[in-house]
Amino acid sequence: MKKLKRGFLLIAFNNSEMDYIKMACCCALTIKSHLKYNHITLVTESTNWLKKILSDKEIEKIFDNIIIVDIPNQKNIRTHYDSPWTKFKAPFLNNKRANAYEISPYEETILLDVDYLVMDNMFDLVWDNTEDFLINKNAINLRNKKFHEKEIRLSESGIPMYWATIIYFKKSELAKRIFDLTIFIKDNYLFYKHLYKFPGSLFRNDYVFSIAIHIISGFVNSNIKSFPISTIKTMDQKDDIVEVNKDDILFLSHDPKKPWINHLVKLDKTDVHVLNKRSLLRQYEKMIKTFLN
């Protein structure tokens, strides 16, 4: 396959509860709308559903390239919230991320979660980077407060947690070694869970990449650099989206201590990681209309 110079890699596998393909469309539409370099590759198991929800012309406008891979053989159930009052479980097929280095057709790749909306042009600053690998370890919520304590370190006295939400990598030795490690950690997840003492039984790429970075850095604090905007603005699962416009998003942000209280928060030209996935899916039709036409 001919190597492409630079682009975005989105990995999406649908399940019975969540339409990750639609989320990938939302993410890709915001990339196309706000970035100068916006070549996008979708990695998925089939194009059947995509062809049902969009015309060929629309698909061509949203994705430049589609790579078909096997659906992950994974039993990973995640608890989700949609507002503080609705809780549900859904399969979470996320273990292909470790293979992104091999899958990516690009010399330089930005690997994005499909629930990440690109509303400013920060990623245009990233290409031709002097660093081979970039990942962020800071996240704040819509109220500009640091994210939950358990999302800062893998355990109370553990290593710092990196967010695998956005990753930049070049085809390079460092990036290859990190991704090779993530595959090894993925295959021996239970061992590393006990070693690094992280909570729960959910397979999380954030943990896998944090451990890989810790190992590659010689088991000391990492020298791996972050993106130019080093903090990921993250919408909590219990928050909601009111509306998405071309350059801004209006949210209802709940108060964690008083969940019945919500405040309106408008993010203007600011990227955001949308953890309440159903709230993003509710915006799908409107986003297709707003961004595609």
Place this chain on the structure above:
Amino acid sequence: MDEKLEKALEFSNYQKTLYLQKENLKLRLEHMLIVKYDNNVFPCSMELINFIQTCITNNIDSVVILDIHNNPVKINQLRDCLDSLLVTYHTAYDEYFNKYETLKKARNVKKVIL
């Protein structure tokens, strides 16, 4: 509910929303002040603008500064770099100022988030 209490709660809601929007404007400003010049990325600041201007005034040809990752990078075209910094600075602060002025005039939640 007592009318005064209701008004106070409404005002508190407005104050909180206003505060969050002001914080978001500041963050947006920080983001806009990140500049890419000659494939180097660094934060634009008044200090850097003054420093580059001082170097130009003193006929210094090139300077080494720290990029956003604290790596040293050499800037050779100082005049060109200064122009780029000034554009970034003005664009960012003009947007910040205009949006801040709009927020200052907003007297209820609806206007704050418009």
